[in-house]
Amino acid sequence: MKNSNLITILILVILSILVAILSQNVVLKSFLLIVFVIKFLLVAFNFMEMKYAHTFWKVLIIIFITGLFSTIMIMKGAN
Amino acid sequence: MKKLKIENHKKPGRKMNLELIQNKEIDNPPGGILMWIVIFLELLTFGIALVFMIILSKEESAVFHSSRLMLNPVLGATNSVVLLTSGYFMAESVRYYRAKNNRKANTTINIAMLLGVLFLIIKGVEYYLKITSGISLSTNTFFSFYWLLTGFHYIHVIVGLIILLVIKRYNQQESTEINLEFYSAGATFWHMCDLIWIILFPILYLLF
Numbered sequence: 001m002k003n004s005n006l007i008t009i010l011i012l013v014i015l016s017i018l019v020a021i022l023s024q025n026v027v028l029k030s031f032l033l034i035v036f037v038i039k040f041l042l043v044a045f046n047f048m049e050m051k052y053a054h055t056f057w058k059v060l061i062i063i064f065i066t067g068l069f070s071t072i073m074i075m076k077g078a079n
Numbered sequence: 080m081k082k083l084k085i086e087n088h089k090k091p092g093r094k095m096n097l098e099l100i101q102n103k104e105i106d107n108p109p110g111g112i113l114m115w116i117v118i119f120l121e122l123l124t125f126g127i128a129l130v131f132m133i134i135l136s137k138e139e140s141a142v143f144h145s146s147r148l149m150l151n152p153v154l155g156a157t158n159s160v161v162l163l164t165s166g167y168f169m170a171e172s173v174r175y176y177r178a179k180n181n182r183k184a185n186t187t188i189n190i191a192m193l194l195g196v197l198f199l200i201i202k203g204v205e206y207y208l209k210i211t212s213g214i215s216l217s218t219n220t221f222f223s224f225y226w227l228l229t230g231f232h233y234i235h236v237i238v239g240l241i242i243l244l245v246i247k248r249y250n251q252q253e254s255t256e257i258n259l260e261f262y263s264a265g266a267t268f269w270h271m272c273d274l275i276w277i278i279l280f281p282i283l284y285l286l287f
Contacts, residue, residue: 005174009167013160020156023285036281040274047170048270049109057108057115064119068126068278075133076286
């Protein structure tokens with residue numbers, strides 16, 4: 001059986017390195033924020049095992065992170 | 080009835096199945112409901128602070144941009160990888176503890192703690208470089224937020240390490256349901272440090 005934790009950490013490390021490389025150049029701010037949302041959800045759902053939780057908690061965590069992401073996008077006016 | 084997809088376990092025992100089924104209940108998320116209330120309060124606090132920071136940056140956009148350029152994104156990204164890897168080993172430790180493999184659970188929690196200490200060292204180096212450059216809490220608005228937000232996160236990592244030290248003693252005991260609940264709660268707090276850093280890093284180091 002495949003270990004989903006291992007796959008998750010590989011994706012997280014690749015995304016972190018990608019962001020670090022791209023941030024050296026001119027990069028779309030919205031891309032950085034989308035990556036942070038993906039990383040956040042990967043940690044919450046896989047490492048914190050939210051995938052096994054009741055739908056209420058899953059929805060709550062998704063609402064929180066998308067709410068924060070949208071607020072930052074609107075306030076910052078990221079393109 | 081939904082079929083639970085159980086992975087990460089070569090031979091999941093009945094107790095593990097029972098625990099994961101219990102996690103499907105609304106009042107019993109993985110790590111415990113109290114821990115998740117704490118997590119949401121913490122995330123809201125950091126989230127609101129970051130939104131205020133962005134609002135204030137509108138008035139001093141040049142100061143925020145020049146200050147952000149004074150931060151080292153390579154150190155920040157390195158710390159991201161270190162903390163996330165630590166989170167991976169902690170998740171593995173819970174998995175081994177659940178499977179009653181205490182030896183591997185102990186090894187992985189030790190690695191998670193070592194990486195946590197490495198995070199503190201790297202952040203400490205960054206703080207030292209800032210202090211020696213004369214950058215303090217009162218330098219400007221950006222650095223006031225920088226010191227407060229990363230400082231609070233630093234304290235959370237220290238508290239997380241203490242919690243991991245405490246739950247490590249369960250490795251010497253039998254993996255009962257109560258012990259597993261404490262073990263899982265400690266791991267959840269540790270992952271919260273990951274979540275906070277995932278939010279802080281792009282906004283402080285890359286956004287402005």
